[in-house]
Amino acid sequence: MLSQWILPASLTLVCWGVWSFIPKITTRYIHPMSAMVYEVVGSIIVGSVVLSLLDFRPDINPKGICLAIFTGILGLTGALGFLFAVKSGKVSVVAMFTSLSPVITLALGWLVLKEPITLREGLGIISAFAAIYFFTS
Structure with a gap:
C-alpha cells in the first residue's frame, strides 16, 4: 500500500512540472505582469472551488490566516519572478535553477x-x- 502522501505529491509534481513549462509559451504572447493577472484569475477559480468544498466556512485563526496570506504573497511574487525569468531564459534552465x-x-x-x-x-x-x-x- 502506498503512503498517503504519494498521490497528492504526485499530483503536485505533475501540476508544478506543467506550471513551470506553460509560462514560456504564455510570455511569448503577453507581458509577464499581464500573465500574473490571469494566473491570479486561475487561483481565484481554484480558491472558489475549495471554498465551496468547505461549505464556505474556512478555519478562522489569526496566526493561520496571516501565515496563509504571507504564503500567497511569497508564492505569487515567486511566480512573477519565474515569469520574467522564463521570458528571457531557457525554460529548462530556469525550471532547474528554481527547483x-x-x-x-x-x-x-x-x-x-x-x-x-x-x-x-x-x-x-x-x-x-x-x-x-x-x-x-
Whole structure:
C-alpha cells in the first residue's frame, strides 16, 4: 500500500512540472505582469472551488490566516519572478535553477523547526547544487 502522501505529491509534481513549462509559451504572447493577472484569475477559480468544498466556512485563526496570506504573497511574487525569468531564459534552465527552492525549505526546517538534516539529505543538497552547476553552465 502506498503512503498517503504519494498521490497528492504526485499530483503536485505533475501540476508544478506543467506550471513551470506553460509560462514560456504564455510570455511569448503577453507581458509577464499581464500573465500574473490571469494566473491570479486561475487561483481565484481554484480558491472558489475549495471554498465551496468547505461549505464556505474556512478555519478562522489569526496566526493561520496571516501565515496563509504571507504564503500567497511569497508564492505569487515567486511566480512573477519565474515569469520574467522564463521570458528571457531557457525554460529548462530556469525550471532547474528554481527547483533548488526545497534547499531553502530544508534549511528553514533545520533552523526554525529544529528538524535534523541527515547525511543522505546533506549529500542530496550537494548533489543538487552540482547538478544545477553542470546544467546551467
